[in-house]
Amino acid sequence: QKQQGVTQSKFQQRIQEKEKELQDLRQAVQSIKRSAQAAVEDSEKIFNELITSIERRCSEVKEMIRDQEKAEVSRTEGLLERLEQEIAELRRRDAELEQLSHTEDHIHFLQSCQSLCALPGPGDLPRITVDPHVSFEAVRKSVSELKERLEDICKGELIKVFTSVKGVYTTKLMTRGDFTQCGGFGDPSDVAAWASGSGATPTPTGPAHPATPRFGFGYSRPPSADAPGQKP
Secondary structure, rough: HHHHHHHOOOOOOOOHHHHHHHHHHHHHHHHHHHHHHHHHHHHHHHHHHHHHHHHHHHHHHHHHHHHHHHHHHHHHHHHHHHHHHHHHHHHHHHHHHHOOOOOOHHHHHHHHHHHHOOOOOOOOOOOOOOOOOOOHHHHHHHHHHHHHHHHHHHHHHHHHHHHHHHHHEEEEEEEEHHHHOOOOOOHHHHHHHEEEEEOOOOOOOOOOOOOOOOOEEEEOOOOOOOOOOOOO
């Protein structure tokens, strides 16, 4: 009978422990739901801010390109108009000289020829060097390089984000043997493939039903977001 009392006492103690674990687990479920929702909302807000920032920078670059286009076109059209006027003036003089060559009035010929034969000096007709294939190719190349650099940065940072997400655990096994069997992050190359957009979302590894674990509750994160293979 004494042994029965000891056994019952142990059962009652175990029941109390399990009820406490059950209560903690229920609280952890609510806590992780609230925390996950907050993380989703914050992540959405931050990504929307990033999108807005990129769109604003895109608008600034496009506006700058259009302003430069407008300035260069205006300047070039001004030179074009000036050249057309100078060509028209040269043709007018050439036509008058042609008419003058048929006159029989030598005095009029000499008087008119002196003014018509005076060609504009180099200062009046500046030499213009024109690149007929001018383009904004350098701008396109710079933007393309910016895209590649941003993608590289995003790839590395998304691996950290993914590792942080996978490092959140509601429960952890308390025994050393079960602790070492607790889920990890799988192959780090899978994480990198996911971050680059070329692979499926990797899942934690570990046993589906560890033998009689003892649970502790709360959030557990890996010590460093830079170590995808490290267990919490």
